[in-house]
Amino acid sequence: MSEDLYQNDLLRLAAEARGTGRLQAPDASVTLDNPLCGDRITLDVQLAAGRLSALGHEVRACVLCQAAASVIGRHAVGETPARLRAVAGEVRALLKPDGGPATPSAWPEIAAFQPVAAIRSRHVCVELPFKALVAALDAAAPEGGDA
Amino acid sequence: MTFQPEALPAALRRQFPLLGRTVHGQPLHYLDNAATSQMPQSVLDAIANHETTARANVLRSVHFLAEAASAAYEESRAECARYLGAGVPEEVVFTSGCTGAINLVAHSFGDGRGPGDGRGPGDGLGPGDEVLISELEHHSNIVPWQMLRQRRGIVLKALPVTDDGRLDLTHLPRLVGDRCRLVALTHASNVTGAVTDVASVVAAARAVGAKVLLDGAQYAAHGPLDLPALGVDFYAFSGHKTFGPNGVGVLWARGEILADMPPFLGGGEMIRRVTIEATTYAEPPHRFEAGTPPIAQAVGLGAALRWIRGLDQAAVQAHLAALTRRLLDGLAALDRGRGLIRVIGPGDLAARLPVVSFTVTGAHPHDICQILDRHGVALRGGHHCAQPLMDRFGITGTTRASLACYNDAGDIDALLAGLEDAMARLRVGTGASGLSNP
Numbered sequence: 001m002s003e004d005l006y007q008n009d010l011l012r013l014a015a016e017a018r019g020t021g022r023l024q025a026p027d028a029s030v031t032l033d034n035p036l037c038g039d040r041i042t043l044d045v046q047l048a049a050g051r052l053s054a055l056g057h058e059v060r061a062c063v064l065c066q067a068a069a070s071v072i073g074r075h076a077v078g079e080t081p082a083r084l085r086a087v088a089g090e091v092r093a094l095l096k097p098d099g100g101p102a103t104p105s106a107w108p109e110i111a112a113f114q115p116v117a118a119i120r121s122r123h124v125c126v127e128l129p130f131k132a133l134v135a136a137l138d139a140a141a142p143e144g145g146d147a
Numbered sequence: 148m149t150f151q152p153e154a155l156p157a158a159l160r161r162q163f164p165l166l167g168r169t170v171h172g173q174p175l176h177y178l179d180n181a182a183t184s185q186m187p188q189s190v191l192d193a194i195a196n197h198e199t200t201a202r203a204n205v206l207r208s209v210h211f212l213a214e215a216a217s218a219a220y221e222e223s224r225a226e227c228a229r230y231l232g233a234g235v236p237e238e239v240v241f242t243s244g245c246t247g248a249i250n251l252v253a254h255s256f257g258d259g260r261g262p263g264d265g266r267g268p269g270d271g272l273g274p275g276d277e278v279l280i281s282e283l284e285h286h287s288n289i290v291p292w293q294m295l296r297q298r299r300g301i302v303l304k305a306l307p308v309t310d311d312g313r314l315d316l317t318h319l320p321r322l323v324g325d326r327c328r329l330v331a332l333t334h335a336s337n338v339t340g341a342v343t344d345v346a347s348v349v350a351a352a353r354a355v356g357a358k359v360l361l362d363g364a365q366y367a368a369h370g371p372l373d374l375p376a377l378g379v380d381f382y383a384f385s386g387h388k389t390f391g392p393n394g395v396g397v398l399w400a401r402g403e404i405l406a407d408m409p410p411f412l413g414g415g416e417m418i419r420r421v422t423i424e425a426t427t428y429a430e431p432p433h434r435f436e437a438g439t440p441p442i443a444q445a446v447g448l449g450a451a452l453r454w455i456r457g458l459d460q461a462a463v464q465a466h467l468a469a470l471t472r473r474l475l476d477g478l479a480a481l482d483r484g485r486g487l488i489r490v491i492g493p494g495d496l497a498a499r500l501p502v503v504s505f506t507v508t509g510a511h512p513h514d515i516c517q518i519l520d521r522h523g524v525a526l527r528g529g530h531h532c533a534q535p536l537m538d539r540f541g542i543t544g545t546t547r548a549s550l551a552c553y554n555d556a557g558d559i560d561a562l563l564a565g566l567e568d569a570m571a572r573l574r575v576g577t578g579a580s581g582l583s584n585p
């Protein structure tokens with residue numbers, strides 16, 4: 001499976017490193033560790049008018065985690081917290097062993113993570129940035145609360 | 148020496164059925180022995196034979212099978228004692244593993260009967276008493292002592308590590324003082340492979356009346372021991388890293404220490420007499436084996452240690468040193484002087500186990516391991532449950548190859564070829580942005 005894993009899509013996404021760097025004045029900032037390998041992501045969010053207005057992250061991690069953070073960096077700004085939580089849900093579903101093919105997402109790059117589904121020990125690498133995103137949104141704009 | 152480098156592993160390999168399998172269509176190159184080693188046929192047979200001819204609970208019923216099970220269980224204890232050079236089998240306590248053994252000491256010796264006033268091994272440690280560990284311990288030999296600190300207010304100190312991944316024993320005089328009650332160190336590092344100079348540690352501890360615990364998880368697989376001669380007080384290891392099953396491990400301790408220590412877990416098997424008001428406890432080792440123990444696993448462990456004792460230890464050591472040299476030289480050749488591959492561990496083969504950890508600038512250990520897996524090469528990447536050591540070197544993880552006697556030059560060459568492929572795929576050394584992030 002890693003023949004597919006380390007194809008150019010994921011390497012390119014990781015190399016693009018979209019969204020890297022910290023925000024000056026984030027509404028919320030979350031740091032999460034991957035207990036498997038000690039990798040770490042810190043993710044900052046800023047919200048305005050019910051949408052994500054700015055995002056920054058610092059990732060010390062493998063290609064999979066970097067690529068996932070980069071996809072978030074490319075697409076997340078401008079989305080509502082509800083939409084972002086839904087995308088995180090899509091990623092979780094994609095990685096389920098019997099999840100089948102991804103539900104078509106507005107974020108086409110997410111399909112590149114499909115081969116990871118077969119490798120249970122690496123799910124957490126892809127999910128970590130999305131978990132950090134949801135945790136930051138929870139802190140900045142609690143679900144059901146006013147943003 | 149008449150020893151033929153490849154004859155040894157070929158003969159040994161045949162005894163390990165699992166090593167004959169393929170993964171991803173490739174021959175298996177199993178180089179993750181520090182995590183878990185494989186079991187030879189004689190161990191598999193001993194377990195199957197026990198389960199099909201003598202399976203019963205131990206030390207309770209009087210019927211034929213119960214007698215047979217108890218005899219097998221106690222014979223296995225005797226085998227462990229022989230392997231460790233212990234005086235009597237009663238000094239061997241079966242635990243769930245190395246972690247279980249260290250936790251037993253943290254409770255029975257650490258807490259003891261109450262806050263320690265006296266100096267008996269069962270008195271327990273109190274506020275201000277010191278336990279010395281090191282920066283390169285496995286989390287199993289760190290966290291139990293932090294938990295004891297929370298319960299008892301002990302002071303936890305840590306021996307630093309040298310740049311080549313050894314314990315820096317020059318700090319012993321500073322760190323082993325009058326309040327030191329226990330020095331708990333690994334016998335060999337699961338990351339750097341460095342073997343501890345036990346004599347120096349024991350001398351420093353003895354000078355202040357402190358006890359010494361060795362974490363033998365890594366070292367124990369490398370041949371029979373003479374623990375009384377080593378001069379230590381406690382020794383812990385796991386079955387699954389010594390060619391035996393998982394779910395079982397051993398705590399060895401000096402008889403007089405065990406005799407004075409209170410039990411850790413309570414239940415069946417560890418009592419002398421129970422009334423609703425009070426209980427008196429069994430003698431060691433059963434005092435420390437509450438509940439039904441891992442019986443078939445203990446039998447398997449006995450068979451595994453017997454199997455190791457049957458090896459030509461000098462030939463095995465020479466073989467593993469040659470393979471380690473081949474690996475270290477191969478890594479240096481792959482690096483071509485670029486300074487991308489960095490081995491973390493001693494260069495001196497006499498001072499290390501065949502456990503080789505390295506980092507590759509610009510490539511994450513898990514990405515390397517994932518690509519090597521496609522080559523049939525099983526390695527481990529990550530922090531190896533030694534995060535303080537990773538902090539010491541300013542890294543999050545390493546890629547680790549750990550060898551056993553059944554490994555051969557083909558395994559090392561497959562690793563090196565796979566690593567070359569991984570470095571190419573991950574564009575190591577090409578200056579590609581974004582991937583240089585381990």
Ligand SMILES: Cc1ncc(COP(=O)(O)O)c(C=O)c1O
Nearest residue numbers: 244245246285287337362364385
């Ligand atoms: C040095 C060391 N100590 C302790 C342990 C814990 O062993 P177990 O998980 O079998 O209890 C390990 C396992 O990796 C180890 O390498």
